[in-house]
Amino acid sequence: MAESSHTKSSLRLASKIAIVTGGASGIGKETAHVFAEQGARMVVIADIQDELGNEVAASIGSHRCTYVHCDVTNEDQVKNLVQSTVNTYGQVDIMFSNAGIASPSDQTVLEFDISQADHLFSVNVRGMALCVKHAARAMVDGCVRGSIVCTASVAGSNGSMKLTDYVMSKHAIIGLMRSASKQLAKHGIRVNCVSPNGLATPLTMKLLDAGEETVDLIFGEYKRLEGVVLNTKHVADAVLFLVSNESDFVTGLDLRVDGSYLDGKSELV
Numbered sequence: 001m002a003e004s005s006h007t008k009s010s011l012r013l014a015s016k017i018a019i020v021t022g023g024a025s026g027i028g029k030e031t032a033h034v035f036a037e038q039g040a041r042m043v044v045i046a047d048i049q050d051e052l053g054n055e056v057a058a059s060i061g062s063h064r065c066t067y068v069h070c071d072v073t074n075e076d077q078v079k080n081l082v083q084s085t086v087n088t089y090g091q092v093d094i095m096f097s098n099a100g101i102a103s104p105s106d107q108t109v110l111e112f113d114i115s116q117a118d119h120l121f122s123v124n125v126r127g128m129a130l131c132v133k134h135a136a137r138a139m140v141d142g143c144v145r146g147s148i149v150c151t152a153s154v155a156g157s158n159g160s161m162k163l164t165d166y167v168m169s170k171h172a173i174i175g176l177m178r179s180a181s182k183q184l185a186k187h188g189i190r191v192n193c194v195s196p197n198g199l200a201t202p203l204t205m206k207l208l209d210a211g212e213e214t215v216d217l218i219f220g221e222y223k224r225l226e227g228v229v230l231n232t233k234h235v236a237d238a239v240l241f242l243v244s245n246e247s248d249f250v251t252g253l254d255l256r257v258d259g260s261y262l263d264g265k266s267e268l269v
């Protein structure tokens, strides 16, 4: 862990306790690293991929990061994740509710498979709502002026030629964030979304059945910011802004990290 170049006071998350769901991979993994680099006292990674989650925690270092198995669709497990974090570290300052899945990309509304959609909603909507609920309760109970960030997507504010269930789920997350931000403002708790455009992670590589370079090329077609290929660090840095004191008066925002994505150009979202 490269801490040496920073003085303690320059670190943006000095002494914060953070939970990152879906932290074993992709955007969550990158964000866990960024949180730790920025001085978070502890980053608790929650995921269902135990081997990968433990590897990420070990690569960050046990003094800064730990892994907890938590299926976000299971309320008892989410409650336990938050409660054990409070019991061990005293409080939860940051909840990055990021765990999510996608279905095969050929789902137009004509082909819509409701059981597949149910599974996707259980992770992307139910799981996200449970993480917001239990993190917010812990923050309120502990009088913590915390920050909650949910990973939505550009799919949360655009229609799609395919991906019907995924698009529905991401719209729901933005609705959740908008309501929670209004309801929790009186407690000093901020709730925002980060909404990336497509980028190469295991989720999209599986969805498109392609390797990282091919996925970058596919999404590159839809990038508007010349010369930039969206990567996990871009997203993690946007999340860092939303959980740091620099965004102290920012709540209810859907922060799009999309290189000026334009409606309707993509075959996907």
Ligand code: NAD
Residues within 6 Å of the ligand: 021, 022, 023, 024, 025, 026, 027, 028, 046, 047, 048, 049, 070, 071, 072, 073, 098, 099, 100, 101, 102, 123, 127, 151, 152, 153, 154, 195, 196, 197, 198, 199, 200, 201, 202, 203, 204
């Ligand atoms: P990823 O597959 O690399 O990471 C997702 C993580 O969530 C995995 O580690 C997975 O094990 C975990 N997860 C899945 N189901 C879970 C469950 N029930 N409980 C706990 N953890 C679970 O994918 P990613 O691209 O990093 O996705 C992170 C988030 O970003 C998702 O919400 C996704 O919808 C969103 N997103 C991704 C893109 C993209 O193009 N990659 C774009 C916009 C939004």
